[in-house]
Amino acid sequence: MAKIESVNVKKTFKIKNKGNQYDELPALGGVDLKIDQGEFMVIVGPSGCGKSTFLDLVSGLTLPDEGTISIDGKSVTGPGLDRAIVFQQNALFPWRTTLKNVEFGLESINSDKDNRREIALDYLSLVGLSGYHNHYPHQLSGGMKQRVSIARALALNPGILLMDEPLAALDAQTREFLQRDILRISKESHKTVLFITHSIDEAVFLGDKVAVMSARPGIIKQVLDIPLTAEQRARDDVVATQEFVQSRQTLWKLLKEEVIKVQEAQIRFQSQSPAQSPARVSGNGLINAVRVLTKI
Amino acid sequence: MESNEFIKKLKTFALKSSAIVAFVLLWEAAPHLGLIDPIFIPPPSVVAVKIYQLLLSGELLVHIAASLQRVFLGFIIALVVALPLGFLIGGWFKTFEMAVDPLLQVLGQANPFTLFPVFMALLGIGELSKIGIIYWVCQWPVLFNTVSGIKSVDPVYIKVGRSMGLTKFNLFKKVLLPAALPAIFTGIRMSAVFAFFMLIGAEMIGAHSGLGFLIIQSEAVFNMPKMYAAIVSVALLGIAINYLMLNIEKKAMSWKEDIVV
Amino acid sequence: MEKKIKLLLIAVAILVVALLVRPVFYATESNENYTLKASVNKDCSGTPWFVGVEKGFFKDEGVNFVDVGQIAAPQRNLALTSGQIDVEDVDPQQLVNLLKAGVKVKGVAQSGDEPTDGDINKEHMHWVVLENSSLKTPGDIARQDKIVKIGVISEGICADTQNNALLRKYNVSKSKIEYVVIPDPQQEQALRQGLIDIAILHPPFYFAAEKHGGVRVLASSKDAFKGAGGTTLLVFREDFIKENPETVRKFTKAYKDTEKWVNRNRVEAGILTAKDIGLTEAAVHYYSNTGKINTSQLQYWIDSLVTDGQLKKGEFKPEDLYTDEFKDTW
Numbered sequence: 001m002a003k004i005e006s007v008n009v010k011k012t013f014k015i016k017n018k019g020n021q022y023d024e025l026p027a028l029g030g031v032d033l034k035i036d037q038g039e040f041m042v043i044v045g046p047s048g049c050g051k052s053t054f055l056d057l058v059s060g061l062t063l064p065d066e067g068t069i070s071i072d073g074k075s076v077t078g079p080g081l082d083r084a085i086v087f088q089q090n091a092l093f094p095w096r097t098t099l100k101n102v103e104f105g106l107e108s109i110n111s112d113k114d115n116r117r118e119i120a121l122d123y124l125s126l127v128g129l130s131g132y133h134n135h136y137p138h139q140l141s142g143g144m145k146q147r148v149s150i151a152r153a154l155a156l157n158p159g160i161l162l163m164d165e166p167l168a169a170l171d172a173q174t175r176e177f178l179q180r181d182i183l184r185i186s187k188e189s190h191k192t193v194l195f196i197t198h199s200i201d202e203a204v205f206l207g208d209k210v211a212v213m214s215a216r217p218g219i220i221k222q223v224l225d226i227p228l229t230a231e232q233r234a235r236d237d238v239v240a241t242q243e244f245v246q247s248r249q250t251l252w253k254l255l256k257e258e259v260i261k262v263q264e265a266q267i268r269f270q271s272q273s274p275a276q277s278p279a280r281v282s283g284n285g286l287i288n289a290v291r292v293l294t295k296i
Numbered sequence: 297m298e299s300n301e302f303i304k305k306l307k308t309f310a311l312k313s314s315a316i317v318a319f320v321l322l323w324e325a326a327p328h329l330g331l332i333d334p335i336f337i338p339p340p341s342v343v344a345v346k347i348y349q350l351l352l353s354g355e356l357l358v359h360i361a362a363s364l365q366r367v368f369l370g371f372i373i374a375l376v377v378a379l380p381l382g383f384l385i386g387g388w389f390k391t392f393e394m395a396v397d398p399l400l401q402v403l404g405q406a407n408p409f410t411l412f413p414v415f416m417a418l419l420g421i422g423e424l425s426k427i428g429i430i431y432w433v434c435q436w437p438v439l440f441n442t443v444s445g446i447k448s449v450d451p452v453y454i455k456v457g458r459s460m461g462l463t464k465f466n467l468f469k470k471v472l473l474p475a476a477l478p479a480i481f482t483g484i485r486m487s488a489v490f491a492f493f494m495l496i497g498a499e500m501i502g503a504h505s506g507l508g509f510l511i512i513q514s515e516a517v518f519n520m521p522k523m524y525a526a527i528v529s530v531a532l533l534g535i536a537i538n539y540l541m542l543n544i545e546k547k548a549m550s551w552k553e554d555i556v557v
Numbered sequence: 558m559e560k561k562i563k564l565l566l567i568a569v570a571i572l573v574v575a576l577l578v579r580p581v582f583y584a585t586e587s588n589e590n591y592t593l594k595a596s597v598n599k600d601c602s603g604t605p606w607f608v609g610v611e612k613g614f615f616k617d618e619g620v621n622f623v624d625v626g627q628i629a630a631p632q633r634n635l636a637l638t639s640g641q642i643d644v645e646d647v648d649p650q651q652l653v654n655l656l657k658a659g660v661k662v663k664g665v666a667q668s669g670d671e672p673t674d675g676d677i678n679k680e681h682m683h684w685v686v687l688e689n690s691s692l693k694t695p696g697d698i699a700r701q702d703k704i705v706k707i708g709v710i711s712e713g714i715c716a717d718t719q720n721n722a723l724l725r726k727y728n729v730s731k732s733k734i735e736y737v738v739i740p741d742p743q744q745e746q747a748l749r750q751g752l753i754d755i756a757i758l759h760p761p762f763y764f765a766a767e768k769h770g771g772v773r774v775l776a777s778s779k780d781a782f783k784g785a786g787g788t789t790l791l792v793f794r795e796d797f798i799k800e801n802p803e804t805v806r807k808f809t810k811a812y813k814d815t816e817k818w819v820n821r822n823r824v825e826a827g828i829l830t831a832k833d834i835g836l837t838e839a840a841v842h843y844y845s846n847t848g849k850i851n852t853s854q855l856q857y858w859i860d861s862l863v864t865d866g867q868l869k870k871g872e873f874k875p876e877d878l879y880t881d882e883f884k885d886t887w
Contacts, residue, residue: 105460108463333638421753512738
C-alpha cells in the first residue's frame with residue numbers, strides 16, 4: 001500500500017472579483033499520485049499550478065472538493081502529528097528561542113520537560129545547530145532559521161515531511177549545503193518526503209521521483225524516475241553524471257510546455273482585461289517562468 | 297577604558313536631555329524676553345520652588361497619592377475589561393465581532409467630557425465615578441490595539457500551530473497571544489498615559505484631592521504658580537509611568553530587538 | 558564638532574543676555590476712539606452689555622467695546638491679566654486673588670449689589686434643597702445625623718466663603734458639612750439624585766431648578782452674607798487706567814447707566830438678554846443703584862476671608878481694592 005495516495009483530487013477556490021461576485025478559480029483538476037514509504041517525491045510545475053494547494057491538502061490544513069487523499073489507507077480529515085510541514089517563509093516564532101521553537105510541537109504530546117529538551121537538543125545537533133539553542137530567531141541567518149524549522153518539523157518524529165519550497169528564499173550556496181543536509185537527514189530517518197520546488201536541478205538532486213504538474217488546473221502530467229544512486233548523489237560532481245543530465249533534460253522539456261502555457265494564458269489575460277491579474281499567484285507568473293527557464 | 301565609557305555615557309545623556317534643557321531655558325527666559333507674562337505663566341524657577349514647597353508640606357504627596365490611586369484602579373479595570381473583549385473580537389468569533397463592533401465604534405468616539413452627566417447619574421460623584429471616567433478613557437486604546445494586534449498576526453504562525461494539531465485554546469495561548477503581544481503592549485502603554493491626561497476631567501466633580509483637582513482649584517483662585525506646579529507634576533508622573541511601562545515591555549519581550557528605552 | 562560647539566555657545570550667550578534684559582511687558586495702546594476689549598458671555602452676566610448696546614447707553618457716552626468672545630469663568634482672570642480683555646466684573650474675593658497674585662488691578666465702581674426691597678429673586682445666590690429635605694432652616698444642618706453635603710463650584714470662591722459665613726451665623730460647626738465641588742450646571746442633577754443635600758446656585762441655575770419644581774430655597778446670599786453677598790466691582794488694570802482715563806470714565810458711566818436702567822426695567826432687560834443669548838427667557842441680576850463703592854461691604858468680605866484663613870489680618874484694606882478716581886460717575 002502506498003504511504004500517501006491521492007486519487008482524483010480537485011480543489012476550486014472562490015475569489016471575489018471586482019464586481020463583488022465570486023469567480024471560480026480551479027486550482028487542482030484531478031490529481032492522481034502515489035508516494036511510497038521512504039520515498040523522496042518532488043513536485044515541480046509552473047507557477048500557480050496548485051503545488052502548494054496540494055501540499056496543504058496532504059497536510060490536512062484544507063480538504064479537497066472532490067477526490068480523496070489517504071495516508072496508510074486512511075482518509076485525511078485534518079492535520080495530524082504524522083505529518084510535519086516546513087514552509088518557505090520564516091515561520092519560526094520570534095518570541096521563542098531556537099530550543100523552544102523546536103520543542104513547540106512536543107509540548108502537546110510530551111509532558112516531560114527534561115525529555116523534551118533532550119529531544120530538541122538532539123534534533124538541533126542533527127541539523128548542525130548545537131550551541132545555538134539559546135539564540136532567538138532574529139539572531140540567526142536565513143539558512144540557520146530554515147534548519148531550525150526542519151528540526152522543529154522532525155522533532156515530532158512524523159512519518160511524513162512536507163516541504164513547500166523551503167530553500168527558495170536562501171542564497172545559492174546555503175541552498176546547496178542544505179539540500180545535502182535534507183537528503184541525508186530524510187534518508188537516515190527513513191522519512192517519506194513530499195518536496196515542492198521550482199528548481200529542476202534541486203528536483204533531480206533530491207528526488208527519487210519527480211512529478212511534473214501541469215498548468216492550472218493542476219494534474220500530474222508525468223512522474224519521472226530519477227535513476228541516481230545514493231553514492232552518486234553524495235559525490236560533488238553529481239551534476240555532471242549522465243543520469244543527472246538526462247533527467248534534467250527530460251524534466252526541462254516536460255516543464256517547458258507547461259510554462260509556455262502559463263505564459264500564453266498571462267498574455268491572453270492581460271490583453272483581455274489589463275486591470276485584472278490572476279488571483280492565487282505565488283509570485284508573478286512571467287517572472288517565475290523566466291526563473292525556471294534560466295536555471296539551466 | 298572605564299573612564300572612556302563613562303564619558304561616552306555622559307555625552308549620550310547630555311545629547312538626550314539637550315532638547316529638554318533648551319526648552320526649560322527658553323521658558324525661563326521668556327518672561328524676560330517679553331514673550332509671556334510671568335504672572336500667568338510662571339517661569340520654571342517659580343514653579344520648581346512651588347513644587348518644593350508643596351512637597352515639604354506634604355500637600356503634593358496627598359494629591360499625587362489620590363490621583364495615582366484613581367489612575368491605577370481605572371487602568372486595571374480597563375485592562376480586565378478590554379483585554380478579554382479584544383481577544384474575543386480579534387479572535388475567531390466573527391459573529392460576535394459583527395454584532396458588537398459598530399456599538400464600540402460609536403462609544404469609542406464619545407468624548408468623555410460629554411459623558412459626565414451619564415457617569416454622575418450612574419456612579420454618583422464619589423471615587424467610583426472618577427475611577428469610572430479613567431477606566432472609560434483607558435479601555436479604548438487597549439481594546440483597539442488588542443484587536444488589531446491579533447488580526448495582524450502573520451497567518452503562517454497559525455498554520456504552523458494548526459499543522460501540529462494544536463487545540464483552539466492552545467493556538468490562542470501559545471501562538472496568537474505572544475504574536476500579538478507587542479501591539480497589545482503598545483495599547484496598554486498608551487492608555488496608561490491617557491489616564492493621566494484625563495485626571496483633570498475625572499477630578500472635576502466632587503473631588504477634594506488629586507492633581508487634576510489641584511489644577512482646577514488653583515486656577516479658580518488664580519494661584520498660577522500652584523496650578524503650574526500641579527501641571528508639571530502631572531507631566532512628570534506621566535513620563536515616569538511611560539518609562540516604567542517601557543521597561544516592563546522590554547523585559548517581557550526581550551526577544552524583540554528594536555525596543556529602545 | 559568645533560562649529561557645533563560654537564553655535565551652542567552663541568545660543569547659550571543669547572539666552573543669558575535675554576535673562577538679564579527686562580523689557581516692558583505689554584505695549585500700551587493709545588486710545589483715540591475710547592474703545593476697550595471685553596469678553597461677553599452668553600449668560601445672565603452679559604445683561605449690561607446686551608442692554609447697553611440695545612438701549613444706546615454706550616453710544617451716548619461715545620464709548621465702544623470690542624467683544625473678544627466668550628471666556629469661561631476660570632480663565633477670565635488670566636484674560637484680564639494678559640491684556641486680552643481690559644475690564645472685568647468681579648466679586649471682592651476674586652479681586653483679592655488677583656491682587657495676591659501680584660496683578661495690578663483696581664475697582665473703579667460698584668456693579669453688583671444685593672436688593673434692598675427684600676425680593677429674594679434679585680439676590681446673588683440661593684441655597685436650594687429638595688422639597689422633602691429635612692433641612693427647614695440653615696440651623697438644621699447642625700442637627701443632622703449624617704454629614705450634610707453642599708455643592709459648590711469650587712473651593713475658595715464666593716460660594717463656600719458665603720456658606721462659611723452662613724454656618725457661623727447659625728452656629729453650625731464646619732465639621733457637620735462637606736463641600737462637594739460640582740460645576741453649577743451639574744448641581745441640579747446631583748441634588749435630585751441625592752448626591753448632595755444643598756446646592757448653592759447662581760442665576761440662571763437657581764431659576765431653572767426652582768422652575769422645574771420639587772425644590773425650595775433654604776437660604777439666600779443676603780441671609781448668609783449680611784447684604785454683601787452680591788457685591789461686585791468693575792475692575793481695570795492699573796496701567797490701562799493710567800493710559801486711558803477718559804475711556805475708563807466714559808465706559809464706567811455708560812455701564813452704570815445701563816445697570817440703573819436694568820434695575821428699573823427688569824422684565825424688558827430679561828427679554829433683551831434672552832434674545833441675545835438665544836433663549837426664551839433669562840434671569841436678570843440686581844445692580845448697585847449708584848455705583849458708589851460700599852467700603853463696609855468690602856470690609857465684610859475681607860473679614861470673612863481672614864476668618865476663613867484665606868487672608869492674614871491686615872493684609873488687605875478696602876482702599877487696596879479700589880480707586881475713587883472715577884467717583885464722579887457714582
